[in-house]
Amino acid sequence: MTPARVLITRDPAAAHELAALLRERGHEPCASPMLEAQLPADPSELAGLLDQAAHPSGPTWLCVTSATTVAALDAVAQSPDWGAQLEAARATGLLRVAAVGEATARALGEYGVGLDFVPSRVQSAAGMVAQWPEHPGARSGEDSRKAPRASQWTGPTPLALLPVSALGSDTLCQGLRELGYDVRRVTAYEMVPVPAERPVRRREPEPLAGSATAGEQTSEEPAAVGPTGAESAVEELAPEAARAACAAGEVAAVVVTAPSRAAALLDGQRPAADVAWVAIGEPTARALRERGLSPVTAARPTPRDLADAVDAALGTARTAGRTTAGTDARPTTCTDTDQENEKMNDDEMSYDLVSRPRRLRTTPAMRRFAAETRVTPSELILPVFVKEGLSEPQPLASMPGVVQHSMDSLKRAAAEAVELGLSGFMLFGVPETRDAVGSAALDPEGILNRGIRAVREEVGDEIVVMSDLCLDEFTDHGHCGVLDEQGRVDNDRTLEIYGRMGVAQAQAGAHMVAPSGMMDGQVGVIRAALDAAGREDVSILAYSAKYSSAFYGPFREAVDSTLTGDRKAYQMDPANRREALLEMQLDLDEGADMVMVKPAMSYLDILREVADASPVPVSAYQISGEYAMIEAAAANGWINRDAAVRESVLSIKRAGANSILTYYATELARWFRDENGR
Numbered sequence: 001m002t003p004a005r006v007l008i009t010r011d012p013a014a015a016h017e018l019a020a021l022l023r024e025r026g027h028e029p030c031a032s033p034m035l036e037a038q039l040p041a042d043p044s045e046l047a048g049l050l051d052q053a054a055h056p057s058g059p060t061w062l063c064v065t066s067a068t069t070v071a072a073l074d075a076v077a078q079s080p081d082w083g084a085q086l087e088a089a090r091a092t093g094l095l096r097v098a099a100v101g102e103a104t105a106r107a108l109g110e111y112g113v114g115l116d117f118v119p120s121r122v123q124s125a126a127g128m129v130a131q132w133p134e135h136p137g138a139r140s141g142e143d144s145r146k147a148p149r150a151s152q153w154t155g156p157t158p159l160a161l162l163p164v165s166a167l168g169s170d171t172l173c174q175g176l177r178e179l180g181y182d183v184r185r186v187t188a189y190e191m192v193p194v195p196a197e198r199p200v201r202r203r204e205p206e207p208l209a210g211s212a213t214a215g216e217q218t219s220e221e222p223a224a225v226g227p228t229g230a231e232s233a234v235e236e237l238a239p240e241a242a243r244a245a246c247a248a249g250e251v252a253a254v255v256v257t258a259p260s261r262a263a264a265l266l267d268g269q270r271p272a273a274d275v276a277w278v279a280i281g282e283p284t285a286r287a288l289r290e291r292g293l294s295p296v297t298a299a300r301p302t303p304r305d306l307a308d309a310v311d312a313a314l315g316t317a318r319t320a321g322r323t324t325a326g327t328d329a330r331p332t333t334c335t336d337t338d339q340e341n342e343k344m345n346d347d348e349m350s351y352d353l354v355s356r357p358r359r360l361r362t363t364p365a366m367r368r369f370a371a372e373t374r375v376t377p378s379e380l381i382l383p384v385f386v387k388e389g390l391s392e393p394q395p396l397a398s399m400p401g402v403v404q405h406s407m408d409s410l411k412r413a414a415a416e417a418v419e420l421g422l423s424g425f426m427l428f429g430v431p432e433t434r435d436a437v438g439s440a441a442l443d444p445e446g447i448l449n450r451g452i453r454a455v456r457e458e459v460g461d462e463i464v465v466m467s468d469l470c471l472d473e474f475t476d477h478g479h480c481g482v483l484d485e486q487g488r489v490d491n492d493r494t495l496e497i498y499g500r501m502g503v504a505q506a507q508a509g510a511h512m513v514a515p516s517g518m519m520d521g522q523v524g525v526i527r528a529a530l531d532a533a534g535r536e537d538v539s540i541l542a543y544s545a546k547y548s549s550a551f552y553g554p555f556r557e558a559v560d561s562t563l564t565g566d567r568k569a570y571q572m573d574p575a576n577r578r579e580a581l582l583e584m585q586l587d588l589d590e591g592a593d594m595v596m597v598k599p600a601m602s603y604l605d606i607l608r609e610v611a612d613a614s615p616v617p618v619s620a621y622q623i624s625g626e627y628a629m630i631e632a633a634a635a636n637g638w639i640n641r642d643a644a645v646r647e648s649v650l651s652i653k654r655a656g657a658n659s660i661l662t663y664y665a666t667e668l669a670r671w672f673r674d675e676n677g678r
């Protein structure tokens with residue numbers, strides 16, 4: 001069999017590693033870069049940026065995203081010593097230098113420039129942002145959540161200098177702005193068809209991640225090592241020869257390494273039908289599809305994955321070529337085995353599937369149409385903390401974006417909840433002083449009762465005002481009930497206090513009280529106390545299946561909890577399922593108007609069972625630890641925050657919740673409103 005000729009749209013030096021692999025697999029590689037880097041017509045701006053880095057007037061980062069950028073800096077530098085000058089600036093502590101990956105770092109190293117940051121996980125613009133070593137704080141008007149460490153930054157606004165390719169994606173620029181930098185972005189070079197008028201430098205390794213490829217490659221590759229022996233040299237095609245080879249079908253396959261190179265190779269001509277196409281990543285694949293081709297996309301932009309994709313594409317091309325009989329211009333030797341393969345492939349291609357569920361997943365509109373579950377603001381309840389003695393809301397370190405409210409900010413939050421159409425507002429009080437029996441819980445002037453009153457005055461009956469009915473925020477030992485002589489939580493003495501607490505909350509204005517202490521008989525005792533006080537109108541949301549969970553951690557900070565030990569003697573064991581149904585039944589028998597499962601995410605199975613069995617509406621509580629996990633992972637760049645927030649709440653609804661308590665309630669309601677407004 002004659003070896004298949006494979007064209008790589010790269011400089012031969014950069015294509016070296018892939019070429020060697022292709023040769024190993026019996027192919028014959030050739031290379032043509034099609035594009036090369038060209039300096040800007042007016043290099044003074046780039047030279048100025050380099051000067052600014054060498055003489056920083058305040059904290060400054062120089063962020064370099066390709067080895068080509070380093071070559072461009074070298075080309076425009078006023079002094080050959082520019083590397084040493086940057087090093088001198090670094091020594092003052094004002095300048096720091098970041099590189100997107102190892103190859104860029106090496107290129108800087110050749111000029112003697114040391115590095116302060118190279119992302120270790122994903123070597124791309126997004127990877128840099130995700131692991132960026134400092135967060136100076138978002139500037140006013142921007143979402144402070146995106147800069148969780150904002151309060152720790154005190155100095156002047158630091159500067160980030162970004163010499164980038166003309167087509168470079170905005171990811172780094174945007175990301176650094178959100179972290180709080182003043183970003184100065186200057187074009188270092190542009191990619192133009194070979195030969196460039198003002199080449200940065202011939203024979204440079206491929207520009208790398210986040211540079212000329214417009215978001216194409218997602219990871220930096222090691223710089224190619226140039227070939228040494230003649231036998232390993234990669235044949236280079238001039239751009240016109242490469243275009244002609246594609247048009248005439250003189251190559252069996254083409255590996256395209258950037259959308260711009262696809263354009264340079266293909267625009268203005270039709271490639272032969274039997275050429276197989278390989279794309280380095282999705283943007284390049286899209287560029288090829290737009291030109292009527294069906295590329296195989298490499299799993300990752302590495303030489304090995306590209307070589308695998310070439311093999312896959314050649315296999316596909318052979319089959320496709322023969323199935324459209326007569327159009328295959330290439331001579332093929334057809335053995336019996338080949339015919340067998342062909343038959344198998346034919347069968348595969350004509351699977352007669354009656355059901356293709358993917359049909360309902362084709363477009364956003366189709367998916368919206370087919371969605372079984374939706375969440376609306378009227379299903380969301382916002383839990384809020386009000387703390388005695390605060391004049392300003394106070395952020396919570398373990399729940400970025402959530403605060404302990406002052407009385408004023410509490411009222412504003414309540415008004416916002418009304419405006420956004422939430423169904424309820426669940427209040428927790430954080431008192432200044434605590435005692436053994438939680439007296440402040442019964443005091444009409446206690447912080448929780450005052451908060452309820454203030455919120456009721458603000459919102460009237462526009463949303464349901466709910467209050468946490470539990471003693472843990474009010475006792476000096478932090479347990480949900482009072483203790484007996486042996487230090488155990490005394491169920492029945494606690495019930496008596498709960499009854500009075502329910503009445504105090506009803507008199508303060510709560511529409512609904514939510515006993516969360518998991519004392520036996522609590523719903524019945526509270527119902528009786530409310531009725532005896534003439535408050536048959538006040539309803540009870542029972543925390544029926546409340547588990548003893550490690551995920552309450554951040555809540556303890558939110559209520560300044562004093563608890564030592566745990567609540568395993570009253571909250572449910574995470575191992576149990578039947579018990580949840582028993583607790584629900586007892587609460588229903590005692591007069592619960594609604595029941596709740598808590599936490600949500602680790603107990604979606606329980607939620608489903610309770611939802612299936614309950615004759616009354618079911619709530620679920622996405623608790624503090626569930627919130628904190630999403631925030632922490634998102635802050636590290638490990639998950640997409642907004643998508644994770646949506647998915648988490650949607651799953652709770654899907655599992656059967658009629659309403660959801662979540663610290664994301666206002667934010668979600670705002671998203672829904674904006675989306676419906678469109």
Ligand SMILES: NCc1[nH]cc(CCC(=O)O)c1CC(=O)O
Pocket residue numbers: 468470471472473516517551552553554555567622623624625
């Ligand atoms: N008053 C008890 C109570 N009510 C709500 C929560 C937890 C809420 C959360 O973690 O978000 C707790 C804490 C606990 O049981 O330890």
